[in-house]
Amino acid sequence: MKRAVLIRLKENKKQTLGKLFLFNGLDLEYECCTLELPYNNNKRNISSIPTGDYKVKIRESEKYGLHYQVENVEMRDYILIHPANYYTQLRGCIALGYKFYDINKDGEHDVTHSRRTMRHLLEIAPDGFNLIILDNA
Numbered sequence: 001m002k003r004a005v006l007i008r009l010k011e012n013k014k015q016t017l018g019k020l021f022l023f024n025g026l027d028l029e030y031e032c033c034t035l036e037l038p039y040n041n042n043k044r045n046i047s048s049i050p051t052g053d054y055k056v057k058i059r060e061s062e063k064y065g066l067h068y069q070v071e072n073v074e075m076r077d078y079i080l081i082h083p084a085n086y087y088t089q090l091r092g093c094i095a096l097g098y099k100f101y102d103i104n105k106d107g108e109h110d111v112t113h114s115r116r117t118m119r120h121l122l123e124i125a126p127d128g129f130n131l132i133i134l135d136n137a
Contacts (some may be wrong), residue, residue, distance in 0.1 A: 001023075001127065001128065001129060002022060002023065002024055002029070002124075002125050002127075002129040002130070002132055003023050003129055003130045003132070004020055004021060004022045004023065004056070004125075004129045004130070004131045004132070005021045005023070005131075005132045005133075005134065006019070006020045006021075006033075006034055006094070006131060006132070006133045006134070007021070007050075007134050007136050008051075008114070008134065008135045008136060010137055011025050011038050011039065012038065012108075013038060014037075014038065014081050014087055014108055015035060015036065015037060015038060015087035015108060015109075016034075016035070016036040016038050016039070016048055016085065017033070017034070017035060017100060017109055017118060018033070018034040018035075018036065019031060019032070019033060019034065020032050020033075020034050020096065022121065022124065022125060022129065029124060030120070030121060030124055030125075032096050032097065032098065032116075032117050032120075033096070033097045033098065033099055033100055033111050033117075034094055034095065034096060034097075034111070035084065035086075035087060035090070035094070035095040035096075035097065035109075035110070035111045036048040036083075036087075036090065036093075036094050036095070037087060037090050037091075037092060039135075042073075042074065042075060042076065044075075044076060044092060045089065045091040045092055046091075046092070047092055048092065048094075049070065049073045049076060049079055049092065049133070050074065050133075051133045051134055051135045052132075052133060053130065053131070053132050053133075054071060054072060054073065054096050054130070054131045054132075054133070055070075055071045055072065055128065055130055055131070056068045056069065056070050056071070056081065056128045056129050056130070056131045057069055057071060057076055057128040058122070058126065058127065058128050059080070064081075064082040064083065064098045066118075066122050067080055067082040067083070067118060068080065068081035068082075068121075068128060069081075070094070070131065076092065079092060079093055079094075080093040080094070081093065081094045081096060081118075082094075082095065082118070083095065083096070083114040083115045083117075083118045084111075085097065085103055085110045085111055085112070085114050086103070086104060086108075087108065087110075087113070087135075089129075095111055095114055096111065096114060096117045096118055096121060097110070097111020097112050097113055097114045097115035097117050098106070098111070098112050098114075098116065098117050099111070099112050099113075100112075114123065
């Protein structure tokens, strides 16, 4: 199974920005931006998840189509990796994007091309991946 590392780079009271690196063996296969809520003691709907090691599996829903679910998050369930551009679209999940940019001009960085980024990751990691989350914020 492929492995990914999410490094949280910058956090404020509203959101957390990071980078996701997907590896195939030792080779870097893909890199994208991430957007999460800030860490708030792992509280449901208002916090990013704790740093650690997780298994990520493929999931499908009517709302998001094909996307990923992060498994075995302590005290939480249905932590998804799904398309979203703004922190206001997140309830503890992880959004992926091509780059950071203030799309809606609210003074906060958003992630661009989220659906395209998700489709690309699904193409190269259709069986999911092992995820390590590190905090550098």
